[in-house]
Amino acid sequence: MQKPQNIKGMRDHLPQAMLLRQYIINTLTVVFERHGFEPLATPVMEYAETLEGKLGDDEKLIYRFEDHGGRKLALRYDQTVPLARVVAQYAGQLALPWRRYAIGPSYRGERPARGRYREFWQADVDIVGSASPLADAEIVLVLTDALAALGFPSFTTLINHRQVLGGIARASGLDDVAASGVYRAIDKLDKIGTDGVREELLRSGVTDAAATRILEMVLLEGQAETVLSELGHRLQGDERALAALTNLRAIVAHLQAMGVSPERYALAPRLARGLSYYTGAVFETISSHWPEGSLLGGGRYDELIGLFANRQVPTVGLAFGIDRLHDVMEELGLGPRLQTTAQVFVTIFSPEQMAASLQLTQELRGAGLNVITALDADAGLGKQFKEADRKGIRYVLVQGPDDLARDEVVLKDLGSGEQRSVPRAEVATTLRALVKTTRR
């Protein structure tokens, strides 16, 4: 027999982990739908051609293979390119602007590391068919509400614009080729510090004077308005960069109007982001509890859908990393600590009482409780209590001959060790009240 083993970078999620993952997914779904986003699902496989030519260097990470008919296929690399395909394919059926969300797995053939897997889940939200900065602001609002709903105590969404980066490169006298090295260098600011970035800039052929100018702009921090006006001074004469600043100013104004706390976002000229399809504003949310990388990232990509459709469809969106959210929440103790789905364990006193126990069980299920029974009518109560305890089920019911005669049920709380007799007719309401206060 072959040794049971996972494929590199692919993980199993056992029940306890799945319960937290499902909580995350459910919470995100509720928040997304509260903002009117609609669900979309697409296959994990696409024609390789669909995914190629959209990602730049990252394409080497795409899983490619042939099916039995020799078709060249690929596993999706993210949920954004499939969205672009869908928008082009169902153009007549979708009323734009369209807010959609998608939660599912994507695949990248990277070397696995902490918070980085070959199969990973993302929760995407996108607003398709709107170039308004209000759409950009709405995406930031949704992510802020979502992380708050999950209970994150501190996080900051960094906001930048592709044309601010472009302006910084141009102001330093760099062509587009040299610029990509600059973006990569400044994106590492938080990691390698000012001196590290300067070193890397010089190494990629930037002059000392240019490096100083770049660093001056990249290091700008503080109130969004201050950063924007400082950048405005330094990027004077660069039409595209100034337009980007106007755009960012509008986004910030909308965020203020929406009531998003100024602590939750920051203008960050250093934010570069990798995916080559971004054209406008870019976002990334960081948490001090997760120094290794971002919890989510996104931005505006006004040209991607045009690669599939005959027209430009401006779109802005972002993707949560479910696996990273999960890891951080586990470390911080956020979310419910559920061990199992069952809330109540109904014992079977003996074969004679089995029917009564099964009937009680169904009744409780009908009342909306999650209930399991023992499967062995001959097992002693001790064994059944132990099963409930090990499963982490808090409430155990016993219905022996004496209880049946009195039309009562014994309810034991394994958390406190206390037990009491409850009239049979009141068991469901009693349990529902208990479960309501103890759950979560």
Place this chain on the structure above:
RNA sequence: GUGUCUGUAGCUCAAUGGCAGAGCACCUGACUGUGGAUCAGGGGGUUGUGGGUUCGAGCCCCAUCAGACACCCCA
């Protein structure tokens, strides 16, 4: 993709190139119409896998698979 390290029971780890072990967990029993605690017993291993060196390999060498870390990049 590059580099470094790791892999022994379900888990955490021992074992100088010389008989593969401990603690916890698990199973059975003792005790009450009842879990945790205590006591008594028990089951568990092709040392990730495949080769090689050696009288002899968990230990040394090669390959491979998986994991961790740092680059690279990113969710």
